[in-house]
Amino acid sequence: MQAMKFNGSGSEYFKIWIVNILLTIVTLTLYYPWAKVRNRRYFYGNTELDNQNFEYHATGKQLFAGYLIAIVALIAYVVIQQVSPVGGVVVFLILFLAIPWIVWRSLIFNMRVSSYSNVRFGFAGKLGGAYFNFLLLPIFLFLAVYGFPIMAAILAPTADGDVASVGPMVGVFFFIGLAVAAYLYGVMKQCNNAYIINGSRFGQGEFKTDLKAGPFVIFLLKAIGLTILGIFGLLLLISIAAMLMGAGAQLGDLGAAFGDPEAMNDIFANSLVISIVVVMYIGLLFLSIAIFTYLQVRQREYILKNSTIDGRIGLASTMSARSLAWVSFSNLLAIIVTLGLAIPWASVRMARYVANHTQVDTSQGFSDYVSQRQSEQSSLGDQLGDAFDVDIGIGI
Amino acid sequence: MELVGKWFESGRAESCEATLIANGGEYRVVTIHGNASDGLLAEVLVSDRLGNLERKLELPDGSLFATNDNDGVDDIFTGVGRDTQLIHKIESNWRWVAVALILTIATTFAFFRWGLPLITHSVAQALPHKTGELIGENTLGFLDDLFFEPSQLEQARQDEIREHFNVNLVPTHQVDKDISYTLHFRAWGEGDDAIPNALALPSGDIILTDKFVQLTVNQDEVDSVLLHEMGHVEHRHTLEMVTQSTFMAVILAVFSGDVTGAGDMGIGLGSLLVTTGYSRNFESEADEFAFEHMLKAGIDPSAFATIMDKMMRFSQDADIDENAYADAISIADESSELPNTTKDDSWADYLSTHPNTQQRILRAQRYAVCFREGISDCVSGRREVD
Numbered sequence: 015m016q017a018m019k020f021n022g023s024g025s026e027y028f029k030i031w032i033v034n035i036l037l038t039i040v041t042l043t044l045y046y047p048w049a050k051v052r053n054r055r056y057f058y059g060n061t062e063l064d065n066q067n068f069e070y071h072a073t074g075k076q077l078f079a080g081y082l083i084a085i086v087a088l089i090a091y092v093v094i095q096q097v098s099p100v101g102g103v104v105v106f107l108i109l110f111l112a113i114p115w116i117v118w119r120s121l122i123f124n125m126r127v128s129s130y131s132n133v134r135f136g137f138a139g140k141l142g143g144a145y146f147n148f149l150l151l152p153i154f155l156f157l158a159v160y161g162f163p164i165m166a167a168i169l170a171p172t173a174d175g176d177v178a179s180v181g182p183m184v185g186v187f188f189f190i191g192l193a194v195a196a197y198l199y200g201v202m203k204q205c206n207n208a209y210i211i212n213g214s215r216f217g218q219g220e221f222k223t224d225l226k227a228g229p230f231v232i233f234l235l236k237a238i239g240l241t242i243l244g245i246f247g248l249l250l251l252i253s254i255a256a257m258l259m260g261a262g263a264q265l266g267d268l269g270a271a272f273g274d275p276e277a278m279n280d281i282f283a284n285s286l287v288i289s290i291v292v293v294m295y296i297g298l299l300f301l302s303i304a305i306f307t308y309l310q311v312r313q314r315e316y317i318l319k320n321s322t323i324d325g326r327i328g329l330a331s332t333m334s335a336r337s338l339a340w341v342s343f344s345n346l347l348a349i350i351v352t353l354g355l356a357i358p359w360a361s362v363r364m365a366r367y368v369a370n371h372t373q374v375d376t377s378q379g380f381s382d383y384v385s386q387r388q389s390e391q392s393s394l395g396d397q398l399g400d401a402f403d404v405d406i407g408i409g410i
Numbered sequence: 411m412e413l414v415g416k417w418f419e420s421g422r423a424e425s426c427e428a429t430l431i432a433n434g435g436e437y438r439v440v441t442i443h444g445n446a447s448d449g450l451l452a453e454v455l456v457s458d459r460l461g462n463l464e465r466k467l468e469l470p471d472g473s474l475f476a477t478n479d480n481d482g483v484d485d486i487f488t489g490v491g492r493d494t495q496l497i498h499k500i501e502s503n504w505r506w507v508a509v510a511l512i513l514t515i516a517t518t519f520a521f522f523r524w525g526l527p528l529i530t531h532s533v534a535q536a537l538p539h540k541t542g543e544l545i546g547e548n549t550l551g552f553l554d555d556l557f558f559e560p561s562q563l564e565q566a567r568q569d570e571i572r573e574h575f576n577v578n579l580v581p582t583h584q585v586d587k588d589i590s591y592t593l594h595f596r597a598w599g600e601g602d603d604a605i606p607n608a609l610a611l612p613s614g615d616i617i618l619t620d621k622f623v624q625l626t627v628n629q630d631e632v633d634s635v636l637l638h639e640m641g642h643v644e645h646r647h648t649l650e651m652v653t654q655s656t657f658m659a660v661i662l663a664v665f666s667g668d669v670t671g672a673g674d675m676g677i678g679l680g681s682l683l684v685t686t687g688y689s690r691n692f693e694s695e696a697d698e699f700a701f702e703h704m705l706k707a708g709i710d711p712s713a714f715a716t717i718m719d720k721m722m723r724f725s726q727d728a729d730i731d732e733n734a735y736a737d738a739i740s741i742a743d744e745s746s747e748l749p750n751t752t753k754d755d756s757w758a759d760y761l762s763t764h765p766n767t768q769q770r771i772l773r774a775q776r777y778a779v780c781f782r783e784g785i786s787d788c789v790s791g792r793r794e795v796d
Contacts (some may be wrong), residue, residue, distance in 0.1 A: 026461045029501045036510040059463040132418040132474050385421030
């Protein structure tokens, strides 16, 4: 097993990034496809494994047509949504139905324009699979999450207000709903990742993965448990802060003999409210980063461990939730403090972290792999996915 | 000239060390196995220079030569084919980067500070009346479904206010004659939770809540608020807010592809601050409209001060979070204030959707002084010619 390397530097990428932004602004965003290509090329090209690097081959020209269509579609979508609620619902439904297609086209395009060591990646998943994975499964999950509570709510009043008999029934429904939803989540994660990985190609080589739903369910339940713990911790912290503040307010009353007592009370009441809001906000932000990171790290570890190329080149993730959470949180802090100017530095730092914690078994080498003939496709799916912020959610 | 690097057979992962020799418009790639590829330099596809990335040269026979000798590549291929290092020249020069940084910050700031308000303003003013009517219809139905109940006010009282509005206010103070004003009465909340408020929709529909009517003690107070609402409609404030949020949504969507989640949050917060800034201006503008027209109509602007004061006090006593409602429907309303706002709490002042009510009351009182002294143009202090 050998870890990847990332050779980019924050200051070098800063220059590329700021010039990209300026040219994008000056050209009223028409330069965006070229900017995107330069960004991608920088990150792919600087990612190295076994002395060979990755490469992004799409050109600005290739992305441009898709970009124009995506922009027109996006503006139409936003305008319709703002002006007519009914039209907004219709457009939303159309978009909802189009998402699997967008994801599918985007996967094909992005794989085909990527290479490692002169060998192109590819994607052979079928459109039907995309609809099953990115439309049907999410709908089932949605029904499980909202269906059971709604059923409980409908059943509750029909039972003649007899609390003793209704209470347990609602509780049973709630727990069945939770269990079904957690299980469906596991199935969805298993199927989504299997669809993407088993469809991926490296030259003639086939990515293979053997995933089960169980581990994803366990990761989710642990994350929920951590969330509950975290919220309790936060509440405890806030009550302590409130108590300290309350003591402060009483001191304020003593001091008030010298001034206007009502004003003093106002000041303390205000600072109490503000500090609680601030603590709550930062706490929840930190908590959500931590929980999200935990889920990501565990899932990635499990997925990579069980995936190979042709059953002979193994993969692994060595990330830890704690270190990734620290990188994410300090990145966020740096970006906020510098009003966004630290974005290049943060992106490079994250890319380096991800590369250093991704391992590939290179002992047998890649010399047998050859690019397969594949027609270049249009980038419309990729650009639409970009414009509508469709996240494929691949854990790698 | 020579370049040292790696050579890949077409589409193969395996590479071997190689040297590319350029001579008089032709190239030759040599490995330990001997000649690997040769041809014309002009037919070689060179990847654009980017940072310190390895340069890839796609050779005419489909094979690939990769090298870290970026300067060497530029030396050989300058003047042969297209320029592959134009953007790189800007990126690699700190002076150009500094210029780019300053220009970016300046244009971004200028765009949000002046460009966007100017664009939204002109778009909102250019929209046909039909747009306002469309939004108004939808919004009133939406508000009726979610917040409002039928008014409990006596029919006689409703008719009296409506009659006065239609006969005395609309004909004299309407600027845009294409707007058709309609007055509606609705109950919003009950008992201590009742909300005193007046809302204006871009269609010209003005809604008065029961609690508001109950708080007023004379016709002047009702008129002052109705004129303020007319100000919102005449200035097309709602249309402007809708246009602006549309633009914001588009801008966010376009740029969010290129920034991280944290960047999104920054933009979101920024747009919130900018947006509340706009609506503060809208309130002041509608206030000005009301005061000017009150002076013309011979109504004492202090009526506005008394009714604002009453609404503020009622809201604070009732201790309800009206901001939640106000945000949910995001149209101009009168009485919402952040709780616990003190006189010199400038942060709360800025974050409040409305200018500090006390400031608005003070301004109303200033106009009231003009009114008493018979000054018709309170801004310049010009005295009315008798």
